Amino acid sequence: MKNRTFYISLILTVSLILSSCSSSRQIDSLGIVITMAVDMEDDEIIVTSQISSSKENASTSNQKSAGSSSDIKYVQGRGKTVYDALKNASLNYDRELFLSHNSIIIFGEELAKTGIGDIINYFSYDIGTRETAYLLVAKESKAYEILGLSYLTDDYLLTLIENAHLTAKTRNMTLVEYLRYYFYSHGLVPGVVQLTDKMEIDYEKKEKSPTRKVLDITGGAAFYKDRLQGYYSGEEMIGFNFLIDEIKRNPIVFETPDELTQGSKLFSTRGRYTTINILKSKTKLNMEVRDEKPHLIVDVNMRGTIVEETKGLNLSDESVRLGIEDACSKQIEKYIDMAMYKAQKEFKIDTFGIGIVLHREYPEVWKEVSKNWNEVFSDIDYSVNVKTSIIRTGVIDLPINIIKGRE
Amino acid sequence: MISKNINDNKNRIRYLFGNSSDLVFHQFETLSETGAMVVYINGLVDKSALNDSIIRPLLEDLISPYDIKSTIYISEIKEAKTLKDAVDSIIDGHVLLFFENFDYAFIMNICRYEKRSIQESSSEQVIRGPKESFIEDLYVNRTLIRRKIRNQNLIFEDYIFGRQTNTKVSICYIKGIVNDEILAELKARLNTIDIDGVIDSHYIEEHIEDAPRSLVATIYDTEKPDVVVGKLLEGRIGIICDGSPVVLTLPRLFIEDLMTAEDYYLRPQFATYLRVMRVVAFFASMMLIGTYIAIATFHQEMIPTKLLLSIATQREGVPLPAFLEGVLMLIFFEFLKEAGLRLPKPINTTVALVGGLVIGQASVDAGLVSGFMIIVVAASGITEFVNLQLRELVVLYRFVFLFLGALFGLYGISSGSIILIFHLVSIKSFGVPFMYPLAPYDKEGMKDFMRRSPLKKYNYRPKYISSKDARKRSADNEE
Numbered sequence: 001m002k003n004r005t006f007y008i009s010l011i012l013t014v015s016l017i018l019s020s021c022s023s024s025r026q027i028d029s030l031g032i033v034i035t036m037a038v039d040m041e042d043d044e045i046i047v048t049s050q051i052s053s054s055k056e057n058a059s060t061s062n063q064k065s066a067g068s069s070s071d072i073k074y075v076q077g078r079g080k081t082v083y084d085a086l087k088n089a090s091l092n093y094d095r096e097l098f099l100s101h102n103s104i105i106i107f108g109e110e111l112a113k114t115g116i117g118d119i120i121n122y123f124s125y126d127i128g129t130r131e132t133a134y135l136l137v138a139k140e141s142k143a144y145e146i147l148g149l150s151y152l153t154d155d156y157l158l159t160l161i162e163n164a165h166l167t168a169k170t171r172n173m174t175l176v177e178y179l180r181y182y183f184y185s186h187g188l189v190p191g192v193v194q195l196t197d198k199m200e201i202d203y204e205k206k207e208k209s210p211t212r213k214v215l216d217i218t219g220g221a222a223f224y225k226d227r228l229q230g231y232y233s234g235e236e237m238i239g240f241n242f243l244i245d246e247i248k249r250n251p252i253v254f255e256t257p258d259e260l261t262q263g264s265k266l267f268s269t270r271g272r273y274t275t276i277n278i279l280k281s282k283t284k285l286n287m288e289v290r291d292e293k294p295h296l297i298v299d300v301n302m303r304g305t306i307v308e309e310t311k312g313l314n315l316s317d318e319s320v321r322l323g324i325e326d327a328c329s330k331q332i333e334k335y336i337d338m339a340m341y342k343a344q345k346e347f348k349i350d351t352f353g354i355g356i357v358l359h360r361e362y363p364e365v366w367k368e369v370s371k372n373w374n375e376v377f378s379d380i381d382y383s384v385n386v387k388t389s390i391i392r393t394g395v396i397d398l399p400i401n402i403i404k405g406r407e
Numbered sequence: 408m409i410s411k412n413i414n415d416n417k418n419r420i421r422y423l424f425g426n427s428s429d430l431v432f433h434q435f436e437t438l439s440e441t442g443a444m445v446v447y448i449n450g451l452v453d454k455s456a457l458n459d460s461i462i463r464p465l466l467e468d469l470i471s472p473y474d475i476k477s478t479i480y481i482s483e484i485k486e487a488k489t490l491k492d493a494v495d496s497i498i499d500g501h502v503l504l505f506f507e508n509f510d511y512a513f514i515m516n517i518c519r520y521e522k523r524s525i526q527e528s529s530s531e532q533v534i535r536g537p538k539e540s541f542i543e544d545l546y547v548n549r550t551l552i553r554r555k556i557r558n559q560n561l562i563f564e565d566y567i568f569g570r571q572t573n574t575k576v577s578i579c580y581i582k583g584i585v586n587d588e589i590l591a592e593l594k595a596r597l598n599t600i601d602i603d604g605v606i607d608s609h610y611i612e613e614h615i616e617d618a619p620r621s622l623v624a625t626i627y628d629t630e631k632p633d634v635v636v637g638k639l640l641e642g643r644i645g646i647i648c649d650g651s652p653v654v655l656t657l658p659r660l661f662i663e664d665l666m667t668a669e670d671y672y673l674r675p676q677f678a679t680y681l682r683v684m685r686v687v688a689f690f691a692s693m694m695l696i697g698t699y700i701a702i703a704t705f706h707q708e709m710i711p712t713k714l715l716l717s718i719a720t721q722r723e724g725v726p727l728p729a730f731l732e733g734v735l736m737l738i739f740f741e742f743l744k745e746a747g748l749r750l751p752k753p754i755n756t757t758v759a760l761v762g763g764l765v766i767g768q769a770s771v772d773a774g775l776v777s778g779f780m781i782i783v784v785a786a787s788g789i790t791e792f793v794n795l796q797l798r799e800l801v802v803l804y805r806f807v808f809l810f811l812g813a814l815f816g817l818y819g820i821s822s823g824s825i826i827l828i829f830h831l832v833s834i835k836s837f838g839v840p841f842m843y844p845l846a847p848y849d850k851e852g853m854k855d856f857m858r859r860s861p862l863k864k865y866n867y868r869p870k871y872i873s874s875k876d877a878r879k880r881s882a883d884n885e886e
Contacts, residue, residue, distance in 0.1 A: 008829070012822050015818070016818060024704040024816065025704060025705075025707065026704060026728050026729060027703055027704075027715070027722045028723055028725065030719070032712075052719075101707075154716060155712070
């Protein structure tokens with residue numbers, strides 16, 4: 001019995017000492033970092049942290065509404081390395097920075113162009129950092145300029161990023177995904193964030209003026225290894241997302257073919273566009289070798305539902321449905337073309353991971369071309385087959401213009 | 408020896424009782440002018456029965472003391488040859504009758520004293536099912552059991568404990584179902600008891616339990632006859648103690664603490680749900696505060712961001728570290744509980760109001776503790792009352808987990824739980840593993856563990872507890 005007690009306490013003590021898990025911190029002594037911006041100026045790294053400060057809305061002053069915008073603090077530190085900069089922040093801020101809840105890391109454009117590889121190292125080193133933090137590039141600005149907007153609440157930017165699937169015009173990419181893609185040297189397209197002007201009407205002056213800055217995360221930043229090469233626009237990102245098969249439930253807008261409306265006497269026929277919401281989409285990339293050149297075949301299989309239609313089409317007609325499906329497929333092809341053009345002709349880098357498909361299917365060919373794959377990639381041919389199937393018309397009631405037109 | 412002279416007997420009895428004032432000697436002459444004397448203790452006998460059934464026939468009809476059994480109207484008459492027998496029966500509330508020139512006395516049982524009527528149990532209330540509970544009288548308690556098991560195999564065996572109190576204690580079991588080894592073990596343990604007085608059945612429990620140094624009780628106690636009957640039918644043994652409304656049953660298993668009598672009177676699905684809730688409540692009341700403090704001081708990264716921010720907001724300005732905050736609130740809560748438990752009802756309301764307001768609202772407003780801690784303490788306080796049988800264990804281990812969590816974080820909590828599990832599986836109650844049917848695992852026993860299976864599914868009595876012939880129903884009816 002005595003022996004047993006001794007061994008149990010020995011095991012417990014040893015594992016306690018060796019695991020060195022014995023430092024306790026009170027929550028109120030921590031500066032909880034929500035978003036972090038990393039820049040480089042004059043060979044010095046500047047780390048700006050957005051801290052959810054709870055001092056102002058402490059429980060003793062309940063009258064103040066919790067989470068109001070003025071509660072947020074920005075703490076900046078400069079140093080030779082990221083860690084150094086973070087620690088230097090304590091010279092002007094009274095709390096220890098707590099990185100475990102940091103959900104976004106923003107890199108300044110300047111820094112991204114010179115390469116973030118050395119810097120991102122820190123985030124995979126430290127035990128305190130969160131590997132699922134989203135990476136963003138501050139388009140055309142310093143990263144710290146992004147922070148500090150007056151309306152920026154704790155999770156405003158985070159929610160923007162997490163809603164990326166609603167449009168597919170942007171991308172959310174986490175730190176751990178970046179580290180994984182880095183080895184493949186493809187798909188390194190984190191999201192971007194940009195300060196844009198928002199027009200607001202000042203009712204007193206009765207004039208329109210850009211009074212407010214807002215954040216916009218349209219587009220994606222294309223990286224080669226750890227250096228920023230350029231940006232995809234919002235529409236190119238749709239093509240990009242189709243190519244890497246990360247389409248969820250976003251809408252596709254396309255022009256309604258004229259021939260479908262022939263013969264319909266409608267009250268209004270001015271609408272040009274039809275909108276389809278994607279329910280499910282699956283992309284398959286295949287490689288073939290044609291004339292000793294790699295040839296890419298993109299097969300997209302998409303199911304969707306009509307959500308908006310402005311031309312008064314008779315949706316119960318089979319031929320009309322087929323026409324719309326065809327037009328939608330063409331639009332998706334166009335998006336993919338745009339993305340491919342940008343990658344092949346402007347960046348000349350394979351951001352889609354096409355090299356991996358080639359490697360998998362033609363290992364011998366890959367051996368030859370892998371040395372200068374990005375050059376080979378920039379002039380491979382490709383063909384796109386999109387199969388759209390509309391499974392629902394989505395019509396609840398007959399549109400008013402159809403009712404009017406039938407009278 | 409009993410003297411032939413009445414006065415001689417009177418003096419000796421009076422001397423033995425130290426001239427105690429509640430002893431009554433009544434001397435008279437019967438019809439045949441024989442000198443007679445009744446001796447009894449005032450308050451222990453039925454006076455009207457004494458007058459009408461003993462004194463009156465003696466005065467009006469008795470011709471010879473040898474005819475006594477055909478004269479007086481008493482069903483239970485014995486003869487006492489020695490003075491010791493006579494004195495013992497006086498204490499039991501019997502009436503002694505002496506005749507002149509007789510060297511023995513008659514003992515007549517017309518014992519009757521005031522006792523509480525059978526009421527609804529206050530500590531184990533049920534909505535559905537039998538509501539009666541035991542009272543302080545051994546004989547009534549035995550009847551309550553006997554009425555539910557109409558079977559000559561239900562056996563009561565009497566013991567007397569307490570050098571001073573001479574308290575009657577009965578063990579009861581059903582012959583054929585009871586495990587003879589456990590019965591023999593119990594008898595052996597009972598025979599070692601040497602005690603001054605037995606005031607409650609707990610006095611017996613402490614003398615025969617398996618793990619006196621543990622917080623885990625290895626003998627079950629209940630106030631309800633239907634619970635005892637249920638346990639007897641599974642082969643357990645009951646111990647009834649005169650003067651106590653609490654009846655002990657043994658051996659005890661851990662799962663019994665998470666059961667209530669009502670489990671068997673409700674639909675099995677709902678009873679299962681209730682058991683799951685009780686298990687959750689058990690862990691919550693024991694570990695919630697400790698785990699909260701461990702996570703809040705060691706593992707802030709584990710808390711979802713929004714919750715962390717909310718906690719941080721509330722912690723702002725609180726002068727105490729989370730650990731002291733927890734200890735303070737917990738001690739405050741224990742005081743409030745202890746004060747409220749024994750107070751008369753009108754004052755109790757005041758205490759609850761003041762305590763609730765002071766703890767709940769004022770301490771948060773004053774910035775002494777955070778609101779979140781109040782919620783955690785309140786939650787573990789409420790869940791404590793879900794399993795009343797486990798209260799002693801839960802209340803003390805809660806402090807242990809609080810210290811472990813504050814000192815070592817989740818590591819402390821998990822090592823604490825491991826040690827607790829070691830302890831629980833190592834305990835035996837009268838040779839039966841405490842964690843049965845979980846450890847050792849028994850598929851048949853699991854039918855009545857977390858899941859309360861339909862009654863039709865129980866084909867066997869619990870292994871280890873009941874005798875070898877454990878089949879509950881004939882094999883033809885097995886499902």
